Amino acid sequence: MKKMLMASAATLALTGAASAEDVKLGILIGFTGPIESLTSHMAAASELAMAEVNASGKAANAYASVRGDSTCVDAAAATAAAERMITADGVKGIIGGDCSGVTGAVLQNVARPNGIAMVSPSATSPALSTAEDDGLFFRTAPSDAREGEIMGEILSEKGVKTIALTYSNSDYGKGLAEAIAAGFQAKGGTVSINIPHEDGKADYSAEVASLAAAGGDLLVVAGYLDQGGKGIIQASLDSGAFATFGLPGGMVGDSLPAAIGPALDGSYGQVAQSDSPGAAILTEMGKTAATAFDATSPYSMESYDAAALIMLAMEATKSTDSKVYSAKIMEIANGPADGSGVKILPGELGKALELIAAGTAIDYDGASGVTLVGPGESAGRYKQFEIKGGKYETVTFR
Amino acid sequence: MDFLNALVALLNFVVIPGVAYGSQLALGALGVTLIFGVLRFSNFAHGDTMAFGTAIVIMFTWLFQSWGISFGPLPTALLALPFGIAATAALVLATDAGIYKFYRRQKAAPIILVIVSAGVMFVMNGLVRLIIGVEERNFTDGARFLLDGNTFKAATGLAEPLVIKTTVAVTVVVAVICVAALFWFLQKTRTGKSMRAFSDNEDLALLSGINPDRVVQVTWIIAAALAVIAGTLYGLDKSFRPFVYFQLLLPVFAAAVVGGLGSPLGAIAGGYIVALSEVVLTYAWKKVATYVLPDSLAPDGLMQLLSTDYKVAVSFSILIIVLLFMPTGIFKGK
Numbered sequence: 001m002k003k004m005l006m007a008s009a010a011t012l013a014l015t016g017a018a019s020a021e022d023v024k025l026g027i028l029i030g031f032t033g034p035i036e037s038l039t040s041h042m043a044a045a046s047e048l049a050m051a052e053v054n055a056s057g058k059a060a061n062a063y064a065s066v067r068g069d070s071t072c073v074d075a076a077a078a079t080a081a082a083e084r085m086i087t088a089d090g091v092k093g094i095i096g097g098d099c100s101g102v103t104g105a106v107l108q109n110v111a112r113p114n115g116i117a118m119v120s121p122s123a124t125s126p127a128l129s130t131a132e133d134d135g136l137f138f139r140t141a142p143s144d145a146r147e148g149e150i151m152g153e154i155l156s157e158k159g160v161k162t163i164a165l166t167y168s169n170s171d172y173g174k175g176l177a178e179a180i181a182a183g184f185q186a187k188g189g190t191v192s193i194n195i196p197h198e199d200g201k202a203d204y205s206a207e208v209a210s211l212a213a214a215g216g217d218l219l220v221v222a223g224y225l226d227q228g229g230k231g232i233i234q235a236s237l238d239s240g241a242f243a244t245f246g247l248p249g250g251m252v253g254d255s256l257p258a259a260i261g262p263a264l265d266g267s268y269g270q271v272a273q274s275d276s277p278g279a280a281i282l283t284e285m286g287k288t289a290a291t292a293f294d295a296t297s298p299y300s301m302e303s304y305d306a307a308a309l310i311m312l313a314m315e316a317t318k319s320t321d322s323k324v325y326s327a328k329i330m331e332i333a334n335g336p337a338d339g340s341g342v343k344i345l346p347g348e349l350g351k352a353l354e355l356i357a358a359g360t361a362i363d364y365d366g367a368s369g370v371t372l373v374g375p376g377e378s379a380g381r382y383k384q385f386e387i388k389g390g391k392y393e394t395v396t397f398r
Numbered sequence: 399m400d401f402l403n404a405l406v407a408l409l410n411f412v413v414i415p416g417v418a419y420g421s422q423l424a425l426g427a428l429g430v431t432l433i434f435g436v437l438r439f440s441n442f443a444h445g446d447t448m449a450f451g452t453a454i455v456i457m458f459t460w461l462f463q464s465w466g467i468s469f470g471p472l473p474t475a476l477l478a479l480p481f482g483i484a485a486t487a488a489l490v491l492a493t494d495a496g497i498y499k500f501y502r503r504q505k506a507a508p509i510i511l512v513i514v515s516a517g518v519m520f521v522m523n524g525l526v527r528l529i530i531g532v533e534e535r536n537f538t539d540g541a542r543f544l545l546d547g548n549t550f551k552a553a554t555g556l557a558e559p560l561v562i563k564t565t566v567a568v569t570v571v572v573a574v575i576c577v578a579a580l581f582w583f584l585q586k587t588r589t590g591k592s593m594r595a596f597s598d599n600e601d602l603a604l605l606s607g608i609n610p611d612r613v614v615q616v617t618w619i620i621a622a623a624l625a626v627i628a629g630t631l632y633g634l635d636k637s638f639r640p641f642v643y644f645q646l647l648l649p650v651f652a653a654a655v656v657g658g659l660g661s662p663l664g665a666i667a668g669g670y671i672v673a674l675s676e677v678v679l680t681y682a683w684k685k686v687a688t689y690v691l692p693d694s695l696a697p698d699g700l701m702q703l704l705s706t707d708y709k710v711a712v713s714f715s716i717l718i719i720v721l722l723f724m725p726t727g728i729f730k731g732k
Binding site for chain 2: 196197201212238
């Protein structure tokens with residue numbers, strides 16, 4: 001018995017001394033569901049960050065990803081997927097969830113009870129800013145409260161006086177619609193109607209009839225591009241109710257102009273995306289990555305940054321315990337208050353690890369120009385776009 | 399001018415969508431009512447029969463499109479309709495021979511047949527998903543508009559657009575043709591007359607030498623044809639998704655019951671009543687009222703009786719009210 005104990009102690013010591021510990025990180029996003037057209041890019045971006053850290057050879061751990069399907073809308077399925085990641089796969093941190101409703105559910109039902117940190121690249125509901133999180137929840141995407149302000153600015157600059165507003169009947173849609181209404185009213189605009197639409201229906205003519213009856217210079221659709229949002233736009237164009245649409249982040253993706261056609265030209269909106277130098281670097285990296293992806297697809301850059309933040313925090317604290325490394329995430333993202341931290345862009349994760357090892361402070365900027373504010377959420381940069389010839393043309397960044 | 403604007407807004411947002419949806423429901427309800435009249439049970443599988451037929455039509459549409467065959471300004475799906483009808487008729491005849499016939503021989507109570515049809519419904523539900531998947535399919539092609547809003551506004555100088563989609567026009571024309579053909583068949587042909595005789599009094603019909611198997615088969619074929627046409631028109635006008643078709647069962651049944659189960663005329667009236675009630679009760683009347691009323695009376699609110707979320711509740715309520723106060727329906731069904 002004594003021998004055996006000795007032997008196992010020796011084995012333990014050996015594994016402890018081994019250079020790289022395998023650390024699994026969960027990627028919990030909706031590979032099926034309303035935003036499935038975005039998630040392949042998001043996952044590939046996160047995995048690229050892990051590959052980069054591993055390839056640098058300067059990390060204490062070897063990182064691997066475990067993909068889980070949050071479905072974006074089904075909280076029970078997302079909770080089960082997160083539970084499986086933690087108990088069966090033993091992940092040490094989660095990149096996700098994606099949509100706000102499932103993210104809140106996973107945070108409360110799985111992440112907090114198990115003490116696992118979550119960094120969401122795309123959950124944007126204002127409600128998550130005030131959610132109890134035990135310091136475990138961060139997001140590299142900004143809150144919709146900010147997007148509402150931006151959209152209010154854009155609309156009033158365009159000379160819009162009255163808008164009709166419809167939102168996907170979900171946590172994301174409702175939160176965003178309230179933010180947009182508040183943002184637009186703050187600029188002196190009028191919201192003629194603010195009604196929900198259900199996703200997954202075949203016919204939106206009744207909703208559009210109500211919106212048309214209330215009227216407005218344009219229709220703001222705070223929905224999902226693969227779901228009701230598309231149906232509302234199609235029905236509005238078919239009945240001649242509205243010709244121009246305001247499109248928040250959830251309505252940005254190539255499948256929308258492809259489905260609607262030239263009638264969508266002239267519609268405009270904004271999406272969380274950065275003009276930081278890191279954005280261009282990641283776009284290039286995405287093209288040549290092992291799993292090539294389009295980094296300009298919404299929330300891909302945030303996904304890269306989410307993965308990078310978790311890994312850098314783990315390396316800086318030399319710990320894979322969520323409670324320990326999550327306390328370091330804000331510091332990694334923002335650097336010291338005097339701004340002396342060395343800026344880190346995509347492709348420089350190896351350099352970041354060297355600096356951390358040398359005890360130099362870093363300020364992770366990443367692809368989306370990460371600056372975390374308040375309870376650990378991105379301050380956010382938004383790309384203002386207009387659709388021209390079926391393409392999302394960038395107007396400016398704000 | 400204001401009055402004309404109000405009229406156009408009413409046409410565009412209430413009457414035209416209501417009539418198109420009503421025609422689709424009426425065709426579906428006709429199938430339900432025929433089955434009820436001849437076979438004497440409520441066929442819960444009708445919604446999924448519609449979904450199955452539409453799925454087949456969509457696959458043939460894709461095939462034709464890949465061959466470069468089109469129907470000019472009309473949707474290619476119309477060319478694929480006969481194939482969808484043939485496949486669906488084969489499916490329901492096989493279902494009848496394999497399942498319903500057994501219970502008919504046993505003279506099973508109607509309630510048992512209803513439950514059996516619910517079982518058939520779930521099997522068809524799965525079958526459709528296996529064939530075409532669960533995603534939304536848009537298979538409309540050809541010209542999108544017969545009359546588009548901007549052309550109308552330019553031509554008339556009115557502020558309100560009037561839009562007639564090609565699919566709406568196709569829906570109404572096809573529905574009229576189908577209904578006319580069905581009534582001609584039931585009134586004038588020998589088989590149609592024997593169907594009506596069988597429906598009115600089974601024993602007398604059998605005594606006078608009518609072949610019951612043949613009547614049952616013809617009924618299934620006609621019901622299948624109506625289901626496929628209704629499903630395809632709905633899919634063309636809106637979009638196809640198996641789950642939506644499953645949910646269509648409720649308004650279709652509401653339409654058949656309102657008109658009186660077993661009465662073809664009732665099914666048509668019921669279809670329009672249910673569709674127009676859904677649209678009228680959930681429409682925001684603000685715009686129309688603003689045009690018609692003098693400025694001093696112009697409404698501030700939306701003048702909407704029910705939020706659009708409650709559209710489904712409208713057909714439920716109609717179903718309950720009719721069953722409570724007029725169980726046989728408007729046209730005195732069974």
